[in-house]
Amino acid sequence: MRGIRQKIQENTTKCGLPANSTIRAEGDARYNNSTFSAVGKTSFQAATQVTYTMCENVTSKIKVIAVFCGNKLCKKGEVLRRRGANVTCPDHPDCTANVAADTNIGNEKRWAGECIREIQRDPHSLTVSHLTTDGDSAAATGASEIQGQPIENLKDLRHFFESQRKQTSKAPFSASMFPDRTKTDRESVQKRFAQDLKMRCRSEYENAYDHYGGDIRKLTRAMSYVVDSILTCYRGECGRPCQKHSFACKGLKKSHWKSSVLPKNFKLNVNDNDEHLLRDCVNLTLGPKNLCRIRFHTSTQKCESVNRAYLRSNSKCITSSRNFEPKIHRVVHSLNEGYGNSTLKLCEAVGAPVVKGGKVVHLLKQQEKRQAYFRQRQQSKL
Known part of the structure; x- marks a missing residue:
């Protein structure tokens, strides 16, 4: 290290x-x-x-x-x-x-x-x-x-949006916001809605980040309009606001945000208090202060x-x-140097170097190249 x-x-x-x-x-x-x-x-x-x-x-x-x-x-x-x-x-x-x-x-x-x-x-x-x-x-x-x-x-992005899901699922929305008969069914729909809202906000952020190349000023300005488009979209008024401001919903009849967890043709019955709570839930990740905490996409x-x-x-x-600590440092050395190079260096350090140009060196180098190939392939956007 x-x-x-x-x-x-x-x-x-x-x-x-x-x-x-x-x-x-x-x-x-x-x-x-x-x-x-x-x-x-x-x-x-x-x-x-x-x-x-x-x-x-x-x-x-x-x-x-x-x-x-x-x-x-x-x-x-x-x-x-x-x-x-x-x-x-x-x-x-x-x-x-x-x-x-x-x-x-x-x-x-x-x-x-x-x-x-x-x-x-x-x-x-x-x-x-x-x-x-x-x-x-x-x-x-x-x-x-x-x-x-x-x-x-x-x-961290994953934990950050997951915390939004948890807080949305526990938010004290009114009983009329989620259309269902019993309290248990309404709570179930609210949990599904929290999951969908997390996916929607994550998609909006990812697409906007790629669109603006990580420019936090442009990203913050765009997200201020995206928040309003998300609210109107969940009220069933998807159209012009999504076409103009959304990065995940095109607002068209055959091309719009399709939820994989909510019922078909799902709409929210939102009153003034519910809209205020819902806006707070969206701003947990897309608000100006919170966007600064994930501005480097790390x-x-x-x-x-x-x-x-x-x-x-x-x-x-x-x-x-x-031998708890030596085991940990052995793995770290292998990850930093690569499995092949790490094995060769450790053998040399203990006084048993591997003969250069031999079959063992060839196989270790081959494995090292294979790992590098798969690492580069995973990092590329297909």
Whole structure:
């Protein structure tokens, strides 16, 4: 990772920018838990190990630049305490734990700060200006405190629009807004409508972002008209407003927004209070202030893919105390260098280099090219 950070700094200077120019990054945490009872409850995680991954967002490959491995487990400490010794982890010699047992393992604010601390220890240190997270703004706050410079928190697109769906499904709309007989049926239709509204707003944003090339001023101005067109479209008055302002609905009889989750010919019975609530729900993602939080179209998808890659050597339901951190760094090295190059470098580092020009090198290089091809194909828009 030190070489990755150095290369980013070199590329920055080659572009004519100062060596201390800021970069954008993304971060996400992963927890190891021997049971599955606490999945999804980050603040009260019953896990004993945490991995916080930070990736850069300035190159097309989006590589890992910092990793923090928090571990509460220490076999030696357990043995000593059973023998009557008064030891406290992680304060005794040869302790594998680096986090106290009473520490809040879900404190992403602290773990993001540890990643920034690792970056700052490097002679080729980088300065982060924006940190994309999955809804946890505390991570950016913790990173800012360690860095000594403010870091703006950006939102992950998937989690950002998912939070809109959840709030829309819980909004206190009137009983007459959703046409159905019973309260249970109306709540079911409201949940389906919340899902469709999320899909509609995401489509409007994506199409407008491509149309204006990411220009936030033009995008914000266009979305102010899009909000009105969405409201009229759901009232069954789709036509001229959608033709003029919408990026997802053409407003024509044979070409308009077709919902995949709502009943056919669905219309909302909206009163003044419902319209105000519905406008607030749309502005949760398409409002001017919220558009600024996703203006760079960044996400935490790379960090989440790295978290899935950790499963190759470190399952989430297995908590190995001694070799937990080496397993994580082995996967990070493989992702940053590529499987083939990583294998060759590791063999050379342990004193067993692979003969150059041999069949093994040929197969590893071939696999490396194949992975690069599929990576480029996934990134392309078909």
